[in-house]
Structure formats: C-alpha cells, structure tokens
Amino acid sequence: MTLLLLIVLLVVAWWLLGRDHRSPADRDYEADERNRMPAELADGKLVLSEQYRRTDVPRKLGARFDQVFLTPDGRLVPVDTKRRRRTRVTPYDQIEVSVQGAVLRHGRPGPLSRYEVASYGYLRIVRESLPTVYLRFPLLGDCELEALVDRYQGIQSGEVEPRAARSPAMCRKCAYRADCSADVARLR
Known part of the structure; x- marks a missing residue:
C-alpha cells in the first residue's frame, strides 16, 4: 500500500512539475519578445535578472543588472531596459551598461566566472504603442571607467573643475x- 501511494505521488509530482504553468498570455509575450531580440540573445539563456552585484576592480563599482544573457557561443551580454520614445543610446546609457560589464568581468558569481564577458551590450528600448527595439553598442573598458570614476571623485573633492x-x-x-x-x- 505504501509503495502504491509513493508511486502515485511521484507520478502526480512528475506531471505537475513537467507542465508549463504560465498562462497563454505569458507564453505569447515571451514568444513575441524573443522574436524581437537579436538572434544571439533569443537563442541564449537568461542567467541574471534584476540583481545587484559589486566589485572593487577597476574601482569600487556596483551595478543593478536588468538582464544578462549567456549567448550560444559562451559570452555574457548585459542588457539594460529603458522606457523612452527615442531609439538611441546616450552616453549615460553606455556608461551604465559598461559598469555592468566591468562588474561582470571582475565580480561575477562562481558558475558564471568561466564565461567571457562581451565587449558590447544592448539597450532594450520599450516604446509606447511601438515594438520594443534592441540597440547594440560597445562597452567602455576598465581604463575608461577608471578615468570617469577618478574625474567624478575629483569634481566631488573640488580638485577638478566641472565642464x-x-x-x-x-x-x-x-x-x-x-x-x-x-x-x-x-x-x-
């Protein structure tokens, strides 16, 4: 009797865990979103979402990741989402996602440490009543980020004049x- 009950419980658990519990609307949304993504993201795997991480290299930096994808060829690519009408990458966007790239390079969690971080990121622009757009752009390197942090600290201390x-x-x-x-x- 106990064996029969155990088998029934295992079958029920297998059936419940094996099903896709998302609503049809959620499945449609994900399919639509993946269709808009660049192929490397659509074919990749989401490995970080809405997480905060820090590093001390190249300087003390912290970043909140909207999303990080692992591409089929083994690169980690940061993706930041903005809601705006204009479809362009601003210098602020480039700096923000570049900091995410630096945090990934120097402070990524154990399982992700074996993957290379891409030299580019994406800005996902959500526009009201228009399709979502993904814009690819180069990330700033560690030396450029160090210079920006040093300049910011110099302005804060009064040693550097703002322009x-x-x-x-x-x-x-x-x-x-x-x-x-x-x-x-x-x-x-």
Whole structure:
C-alpha cells in the first residue's frame, strides 16, 4: 500500500512539475519578445535578472543588472531596459551598461566566472504603442571607467573643475545642478 501511494505521488509530482504553468498570455509575450531580440540573445539563456552585484576592480563599482544573457557561443551580454520614445543610446546609457560589464568581468558569481564577458551590450528600448527595439553598442573598458570614476571623485573633492555638458538636457537631471557653475541649462 505504501509503495502504491509513493508511486502515485511521484507520478502526480512528475506531471505537475513537467507542465508549463504560465498562462497563454505569458507564453505569447515571451514568444513575441524573443522574436524581437537579436538572434544571439533569443537563442541564449537568461542567467541574471534584476540583481545587484559589486566589485572593487577597476574601482569600487556596483551595478543593478536588468538582464544578462549567456549567448550560444559562451559570452555574457548585459542588457539594460529603458522606457523612452527615442531609439538611441546616450552616453549615460553606455556608461551604465559598461559598469555592468566591468562588474561582470571582475565580480561575477562562481558558475558564471568561466564565461567571457562581451565587449558590447544592448539597450532594450520599450516604446509606447511601438515594438520594443534592441540597440547594440560597445562597452567602455576598465581604463575608461577608471578615468570617469577618478574625474567624478575629483569634481566631488573640488580638485577638478566641472565642464559644461554637451546638452542642456544632461544638466536638467543632474543632482549637483544647484551648485554647478557650468550648468548649461541654467546659463542659456
């Protein structure tokens, strides 16, 4: 009797665990999203999602990953999602995803440490009433990120003079705008 009960429980568990429990709408969404992805992401495996990681190399850096995919050829590719109308990669986007790349290179968890980190990332742009777009762009290297961190710390300490932003829009979102003599948005 116990053996029969155990067999029934195993069959029920196998049946429940083997089924795809997502709703049809969720399955359709995933299929649509994979169709929009570049082939290397669509054919790859999602290995990190909505996780925060840190590293001390090349400087103390932390990054919150939207998604990291393992491509079929064994590269880790960071993907960051933005909601906006314009389909372009800004310098801020490039820096943000480059920091993610550096954290992956120097502070990735054990099982992922055997994979190479791609020299590029993707920006996934979600646009209202329009299809989602994926834009590929090169990541900054460790030396470039070190220089940016050093410059930021120099500005914070007063040792380095800030320079005017290329666009007033960059100043509008800056947390240090009130104290900045180079605020392009305010000067125009």
